[in-house]
Amino acid sequence: MTVSKETLDEIALSRSEYEAIVERLGREPEPLELGLFGALWSEHCGYKHTKALLRTLPSSSKRLLVAPGAENAGVIDLGDGLAVAFKIESHNHPSAIEPFEGAATGVGGIIRDIFAMGARPIALLNSLRFGQPDNARTRYLLNGVIGGISSYGNCIGIPDVGGEIFFSDAYKGNPLVNAMCIGLIEDGKMASASAKEPGDLLLLVGADTGRDGIHGASGLASRSFEDQAEMRSAVQVGNPFLEKVLIEACLEALDLPGVVGLQDCGAAGITSAAIEMAERSGMGLKLLIDEVPRREEGMTPYEVMLSESQERMLLAVTPGKEGPVLDLFEKWDLDATIIGEFELGENVRIFDNGVELTSTPVIILTDAPEYKFISVKPEWLTVLQNADLSAVPVPSESPASVLLKMLAAPNIASRFPIFRQYDYHVQTNTVVEPGGDAAVLRLKGSKRGIALSTDCNGRICYLDPEVGTAIAVAEACRNLSVTGAVPVALTDGLNFGNPETPDVQFQLNESIAGMSRAAEAFGIPIVSGNASMYNQSAGKDIYPTPIIGSLGLLEDVEKHSTAGFKSKGDVIVLLGTDSVWDDIDGLAGSEYLDFIHRKVEGQPKLDLELEIRTQAACREAIASGLVASAHDVSDGGVAIAIAESAVIGGIGATITEGPGDRWDAAMFGESQSRILLSVSQENLKKLEAVTGFSNVPMTVIGTVGGDSLSFGDSISVPLAEADNAWKNGFSLATSD
Amino acid sequence: MKFGIVVFPGTWSEKDTHYAVNGVLGQDAEYIWHGDGQLDQYDAIVLPGGFSYGDFLRCGAIARFSPVMEAVREFANRGGPVLGICNGFQVLCESGLLPGVLMRNDHLEFRCIWTDLKVENASTMFTSAAADGQTLHIPMSHGEGNYQADEATIEQLEGNGQVVFRYADAAGNVTSEINPNGSINNIAGIVNDRGNVMGMMPHPEKASEKLIGGDDGNIIFNSMIENIVSSFA
Secondary structure (H helix, E strand, O other): OOOHHHHHHHHHOOHHHHHHHHHHHOOOOOOHHHHHHHOOOOOOHOOOHHHHHHHOOOOOOOEEEEEOOOOOEEEEEEEEEEEEEEEEEHHHHHHHHHHHHHHHHHHHHHHHHHHHHOOEEEEEEEEEEEEOOHHHHHHHHHHHHHHHHHHHHHHOOOOOEEEEEEEEEHOOOEEEEEEEEEEEEEOOOOOOOOOOOOEEEEEEEOOOOOOOOHHHHHOOOOOOOOHHHHHHHHOOOHHHHHHHHHHHHHHOOOOOOEEEEEEEEOOHHHHHHHHHHHHHHHHHEEEEEEHHOOOOOOHHHHHHOOOOOOOEEEEEEEEOOHHHHHHHHHHHEEEEEEEEEEEEOOOOEEEEOEEEEEEEEEHHHOOOOOOOOOOOOOHHHHHHHOOOOOHHOOOOOOOOHHHHHHOOOOOOOHHHHOOOOOOOOOOOEEEEEOOEEEEHHHEEOOOEEEEEEEOOOHHHHOHHHHHHHHHHHHHEEEEHHHHOOOEEEEEEEEEOOOOOOHHHHHHHHHHHHHHHHEEEHHHOEEEEEEEEEOOOEEEEEOOOOEEEOOOOOOOOOOOOOOOOOOOOOEEEEEEOOOOOOOOOHHHHHHHHHHHHHHOOOOOOOOOOHHHHHHHHHHHHHHHOOOEEEEEEEEOOOOHHHHHHHHHOOOOOEOOOOOOOHHHHHHOOOOOOOOOEEOOOHHHHHHHHHHHHHHHEEEEEEEEOOOOEEEOOEEEEEEEEHHHHHHHHHHHHHHHO | OEEEEEEOEEOOHHHHHHHHHHHHHOOOOEEEEEEOOOOOOOEEEEOOOEEEEHHHHOOOOOHOOOHHHHOOOOOOHHOOEEEOOOHHHHHHHHHOOOEEEEOOOOOOOOOEEEEEEEEOOOOHHHHHHHHOOOOEEEEEEHHHEEOOOOHHHHHHHHHHOEEEEEEEOOOOOOOOOOOOOOHHHHHEEEOOOOOOOOOOOOOOOHEHHHHEEEEEEEHHHHHHHHHHHHHOO
């Protein structure tokens, strides 16, 4: 065995993986070939630790037009001749090193995945995790990431309509930057990332190829690394202007005869993009590496193949039809170069100035090994789950002052200081702006609309990855249901620690099981996904963070609901529970327990049957026009939900019953499946009929009105103070 | 009437503008590619928002050299109505069709918010459907909308009724607290002295229907339509 450990480390292949390559090829790989294996067998491209688990996720739906994994993104039929492609992608490690460009190119990458489907991108969401903001490095990362998303997204004309930001020291040094993109496909215009016939030409369009991002997929995203700064050259640099032009040119090109395939050039560059196209087409591929336009001289074939230069796409074009295609790209001032052709056979053959450098079977390159693992619940987790929550002391401060503190908490305060840095109006479809439970977009030319959300509480997934992930699915769907939208599909962004350790293997196993269980109960498919492993900081794994992106459909977009209270005298109702206030079990994994007591413990719970019935009743009430406002009860519990609905609506609320001795658990407990509604007096009876018919518990808890928030006789907070805490909390917590 | 909507590489508001004037208001509208130089068939030209040529160097600084801008200049010199929105306003300033410059927002951040614009001059061809002092609820979305010019220019703009819109609160109070970007005198939109070229930072095409938050932007397009149609009657 001639290959050195250093060489294998550089491409993040293990010795046993190298031996598998030798065995399957029947020979030692060439150096260039080894680079291809390093990229394609990386965790990022090859899904070594997640492939077997991902196959267990539900993926059937009568709305499903493109199955998960078959193309760059899953596609869902919305009716009226419209379909949407959507997907989440992570750019965690690049963002940890170079937050601005890391986040910007993450946005660029997911947008390319979507328009590669022939879809016009219509919305972006971002799901972000950082360490606690009382740390200068965290604030640097936060500002860099927000700046990168803002800079790239605003320049490109795609509205950024929502997402989440969550702070916990579990993500210190290893922020999570997940971007979700949704694209609209008009009737029959869906594109495929494959060639049609042998002889089809392979065109590279867009940016020149440089030395940036080499080993991004294999090095950065696919192993644990301590000295991140040294990997800075593995982060790419984005050019949103070029990408904007590329979107327009590629979508126009799909209308030309002979353009049969479109593929994003993302992680692992031409290697991954071209070889995946060949695999999908069931053909061989001849690549002329010397034809690739370069940014700098002296680049080796290895560097050209593995460069992750941004804003590049591959097209498959019928020979003889390339003329008008090349002309179109010239109109847009974009380079377009023929760099190869598909051919009969099963090998990818790479040529440099007429010399064949390698000829390798596509199927061996793309068939990364699969690792299965035993799932054993760690001892420490049982201890955390069994913690006695009644031993948590009731704060000595007044309930009113704790409420104000909670409203200003970095994880609860209004995200408007961030959202206002993103353009959320462009394309003029935004019906519900960021800051609500889910964004709502209208679909021009149709009565219908869509709702979009992302959700995942890593703290709860840490305490129980199975139940926690089921809760993430439930909440991502609840966010849709409170706007009136029916959940129709999900996408996932798996963010986990080092999958070579037993704890993370347990978390992965359990998390996927919980996702499956919940998605099946809701009867909706998971249409696409992304896996980011090796997220660690100072040797500690992050919280398991399976981010769920959800897509909902509104039959009539005019009939949507929003979170803010509307009118004095409206009745406030809690759906999904018989009592106003939560009990001690609701403290498990809650924001209150973490923020006030610095404790993360307890056993999270979810009654999926109740959850689904409650959401359905909420949607029915909204569709019947009974509801004035609807808001998900989540982080911070029912007291925070009431305060948010009041502040957003600019009107106070009176809750009849006080929260009792254990007021902290009552007000801030986070038991699931609860929805806060306000309805007019005359609609209350009709709402009772809806919930009674579907066997959903509901409780009338108070009335809308006044300029304060009062809970029983003894707790009252002026609305102006609540407004100030909630609106300014984020800026106060995150400024230097 | 027929609107011509200029498209530079990097423009992204052209479809929204087309939707507002054609889809909502029922007027003819066509896109004009930045390499074209023929504008005779249009009654009005819109330079929409976006990031023309990536806003490399400086917002609008490269767009001014494109062939279509020579044609826009001739069109404006003949008295044709030209509306520049956001990046279009920046291009008009860079081209010298409007005075002044749009600098980086004073707080250095991109800002996407709904604004209330006080109509300071309702006698222009872009605002005649509004009343003096009325406020229009229209969103803005920019990082570089901080309008500045030398003292003499500001004096002339103010004295001559060329300041068309100012950032205000919903009641029409023009205050420094409400100023979203540091613009001098809260200026959000101006016209040239002939009154046929207007630039504004907020996006009227993004306020075209109640469903998406409001339709006050139509007041500006309707003003143009009424004035242009009546000038041909």
